[in-house]
Amino acid sequence: MSATQFLFWFLSILALFSAIMMVVSKSPVHSVLWLIVVFFAISVHYVLLNAQFLAIVNLIVYAGAIMVLFLFVIMLMNLNAETEPLKNKWLKITGVIGGGALMLVLVAALKDADIRNRIAETNKGEIGLIHNLGMALFKEYVIPFEISSVLFLSAMVGTVVIGKKE
Amino acid sequence: MHVFLSLDWFLLIEKAILISIIIGISLIVAMYETWAERKVAAVIQDRRGPNRAGPGGIFQPLADGLKLFMKEEIVPNLSNKFLFILGPGIAMLTAMMTSAVVPWAGNIHAFGRDIPLQVADVNIGILYIFGVVSMGVYGVMIGGWASNNKFSLLAAIRGASQIISYELAMGLTLIAVLMLTGSLSLRTIVEQQLDHKYYVFYQPVGFIIFLVCAFAECNRTPFDLSEAESELNMGYHQEYSSMKLGFYLFAEYVNMFISSAVMATVFWGGYDIPFLNDAKFGQEHGQNLLAGLELLCLFLKIAFFIFFFIWVRWTIPRFRYDQLMNLGWKALIPLAILNMLVTGFVILFH
Amino acid sequence: MQALTSKAKPVGRKPMTFWEKLYIPAIAKGMAITFKHIFRKKPTINYPEKTRPFSPVFRGVQVLNRDEEGRERCTACGLCAVACPAEAITMEAAERLPGEENLYREEKYAVKYEINMLRCIFCGLCEEACPKDAVYLSETMVPSNYNRKTFVYSKQELLIPNPLTDPEAFAKAKGARPEKTL
Known part of the structure; x- marks a missing residue:
């Protein structure tokens, strides 16, 4: 396993783990912070693809500006378990069904795409x-x-x- | 196994040494900035300043650092413990990371290799600094929120919105400079200025805007709203003690050092030696001597800017928050856009 | 409303001109002022190494004086205690025994002589009241302490060093004070 591959797996696992943590964390502030970690992991992925500009713009715009504004709002709203609105059981079920359907469509669309035959140009691509x-x-x-x-x-x-x- | 063989070990060792030296120098410079701050403040106010620890108080920063280490470490009961510790860590990390793309001098020749005195010559140099600085907001925000204190939170939000607002004007002035340079790499920008074509002469308005924004980004007076002690006690680091507080204070000084370096690099010719033809001097007296002189020259420029930072701090009183925002949004940003447009037109029709 | 005095100055509320709104000239002026101060002479005195001379009328801690032969001057007459407005001075008198002539100047002397420095207001009335030039206010401050009891100065603490055995310390404690003419 080369260093690039190792980094790729590490970052992918980090990105997925942080994404899951972002969804499941109770506190909205933690969610935002996990999302920032996701952005970081993705940005480093861009660097691996030699797309430094994309990487840094992703950091500046998403992690540096948009998430800060999110944090502003969430920190000022003082959200916690008591003020959380009551969640309908049916709402949860429809959410799960909707998300599952979206995933199904994505998998179906990407299954036959020729993305599998393409090799990512790590460290040498010039387009980024x-x-x-x-x-x-x-x-x-x-x-x-x-x-x-x-x-x-x-x-x-x-x-x-x-x-x-x- | 071939992973390790395929690596350029010399490059790795060279960079590792360079990084540790730069971090060490940043810390030492930050230490002596605290001393310089007190000394300059004193002489401006007709006082003497620290003069007990060593000759001229030269060991004062060591004593201060030791004091910070010896202080009791307090973590508030109702704070978010992990984030409370993470906050100063992020502040320090982002302050340290910025120095990676600054070219400190030309190449030096040693061990049969040309060693550039720059950690990474990435082709997005300036944007990298921007990205890291925008991450610096999190140190303030996380620390302020995790303290579970209303003053800290208010100060953190103030600080963050101030940094975001002034980042815009800063970016717009840089765009005008980048139109002239045609490159984002800081080394290329310095090399273009080597025969005294300093960009400050082409972009005087841009430089002034950049300078003002640098003050705001570093949370220095007159824009130190996030630690306005008269209204917010101590601002976002109110609940911090011991070395965690030290990290926040230190990060501010490291930021000051780095932004001085960036200003010197982008607008004042970086490591170029004034009144001297660098290339010719290098051929006559050797590359290493030239690099040494260039390094010295850059540090002199940086030292001047640091002095300027301190000098302004003890001259101009703090802005009110609405004045700060008005200045940022209604004066600096339109001015920066105008500067950008004029630069664009001049380049187009010249 | 009618103005009470003619001293009131009307506040100019003119909107700032463009030049003033730039702030840069004003800031440059301020910076020049602070820069000039860097080269000013510093009025600070490096205290423990250098001390500022006391004024001749300075009144510090009381000292019980001795004469040239090292004998205590105090006769425990009590005039100082009477004169003291803060009632800080207490003393006990005793008769000089034969053979103590080199210790005490007169036939009567103070066995105990205490000044409570927490009460003393350093007015100097004790010095004025003393007929024998035995008590006077020196040029020393009362050092701070943690304990209230330590502020009641005993006779041993108040006595000036003996000029015969320790002339240097005597001269130092005496200071630049001119000898009082009796």
């Missing part, structure tokens, strides 16, 4: 480097990129409008 990524974004995918930036802009304007309302 910032230069190539920039070229791809601003040449091939410039229209989707611009559309998404307009979307962001409209979201920003929306927040300002909501924030301004007295």
Whole structure:
């Protein structure tokens, strides 16, 4: 087993374990912290694929900004077991069925995809480097990129409008 | 078995030594920053400052460190014990991790190898610093929340929102710089500035914005809202004692050191020696001497910025929180965007 | 409302000009001021190594004086205890026995002489009342202590060192005080 493989297995197990812990932990703050661990594991996966830019942007945007805002809200709401709303038994069952159905669809879709024949380019892939990524974004995918930036802009304007309302 | 054979052992040893030296130096610099802080504060206020431990109080940081170690370690009963201990750990870890991408000097030649005085020349250098700094928020937030104290929590939230707000303006100024450099790697940025084309002359507004944001990111006065003792007692580290408190305080000083290094690197030519043609000097007097001088030069620049940090702390009083947010969102960010646009236009039509 | 005095200054509430809003000139001015202070002369005195000279009227801990031959001057007349507004001084008198002439100057002396330093207000009235120049206020402070009892100074603690056996300590305790003319 090479060092990369070892890291891959370690990170995968860490990511899955933290994801499960995120779902099952009682305290919402712990959930958020476990989710941050998941992001970390995924970011290191990106580094293994030589996609440093993606890795660091994943960290900055998700772990560094969005999760901090989540933490803000959760810490200020003072959630604990007493204030948790009563959960309907049927709600839980439908949740399990819904999640199971989603997993079934995903497995069915990915089963026949040719993803198994592809080999991940660890340590040597060039596409994740910032230069190539920039070229791809601003040449091939410039229209989707611009559309998404307009979307962001409209979201920003929306927040300002909501924030301004007295 | 072939895993171990395939590794470049020399590289590994070289990097391990370099990392330990850099961490050691960061800690020593942080120690003497505390001394410098007290000394500069004293002379600015017409006092003498610490002068009992050793000549000029030079051993004062050792005494302070020893004192912190000897103090009783208190973990509040109703706190979240694991997170309470994790908080200062994260703060220290993130402070230490930033130094990995800073180029300290040019290559030195030893043992038949060219050894770069930089831990990792990743091609996302500046973004890496950004990422690690944004992780630094968690040290403050986790510590503040786990203390189970309302003052700590409020301070933590203040601190975190302040850091996030100023990260935006900082990022926008960096974009303007990156338009000029065309590279994110800090070594490339320094090499572009080697013949005195310091980016501060091209980006003066950007530099000022970056400087202000660096103050906010390091939680230094006038932006030390998260430890505003007059309204929040001691801020997010109120419940901390002993070396855990020391870690938080130390992390602040390490951050100050690193942000001084980043400012010197990005805007003031990094390890470039002013008024000297580095490449020519290197050919005449040897690479190692050049690297040594470059290292010295970078540290002089860093020392100036650290002095500046301290100098500002003892000059400007703390901002009110709404003033801080107004400055960040309504002054610095628009200014940074404007700076970015102007830079873009100049590059486009030049 | 009518102003009571003409000293009130109206507060300028003009909105800041653009130049003022930049803050940078104001900050630079402040920084220049603090920078100038770095080179100022420091008024601090490195205390234990250097001491500030006391003023000639300084009143510190009382000292029981001896004359040039090392004899105690006090005759236990009690004038100091009477003069003391804080009633800090107590004493007991005794008669000098033959053969003690080198110890006590007069025929009567104080066997016990105590000053309670917690009561003493260092007014110096005891010194003024003393007809024999036997008690005076020196240039020493009362050192702090953990125990209240230790603040009642006995005669042994108050007595000045003997000028015959220990002239250096005598001179030091005496200080720069001029001899009182009787």
